[in-house]
Amino acid sequence: MAISFDLTLDCTDAQRVADFWKTALGYVDEPPPAPFATRAEWHASFDLPEDDSLDDGAWLCAPDRTGPRLAILKVPEPKTAKNRLHIDVRVPGHGSPEDRWARIKAESERLVKAGGAIVGEYDEHHVVMVDPEGNEFCVAAGPATSPPRD
Structure with a gap:
């Protein structure tokens, strides 16, 4: 059986990068995982620091759910080198x-x-x-x- 995988992109502005990749790939915002009705509800289920915002991440998928999902996450440090995977x-x-x-x-x-x-x-x-x-x-x-x- 094949293993599924996601790709994760680090960034400083998750929503801006997500908007770009939705345009580039035709991806959409991924629905929240069951049993959550919204991403905000899912996000609130974690014990996160108060300054951790839902806008610090984005989760994208192909509309037909084929291909890898993209997780786009805000990180504090800037990009410093060429990607090893692209x-x-x-x-x-x-x-x-x-x-x-x-x-x-x-x-x-x-x-x-x-x-x-x-x-x-x-x-x-x-x-x-x-x-x-x-x-x-x-x-x-x-x-x-x-x-x-x-």
Whole structure:
């Protein structure tokens, strides 16, 4: 049996980073775990310091619950080095190398408008970007069956 896993991103502004990744991946806020009716109710069930806010975290998932979930958590220290693990955002479709590169470039520009930044372009194969807090990720071509994004 395969083990499921989540990805966790550390940041200083969880809501800003969550908004970016919801736009980038088409993810949504994950519902609270049972038996809680709201995230606030779930959050209140922990013995947390008074200054710990629900806004210090965000939990995201694909609308159809496929793929890994993302936990985005506020931490006190800033990012200091390159990620050792990163996300690859895959644009759908096949076609000529020029067609694939055009889709990669279009997706990269969409993510710049959402708050990301381009770090580098590599051999018309992939684009390295960073999210609003500097977490690196790549934009590259993926399988033709990937769901479309807005």
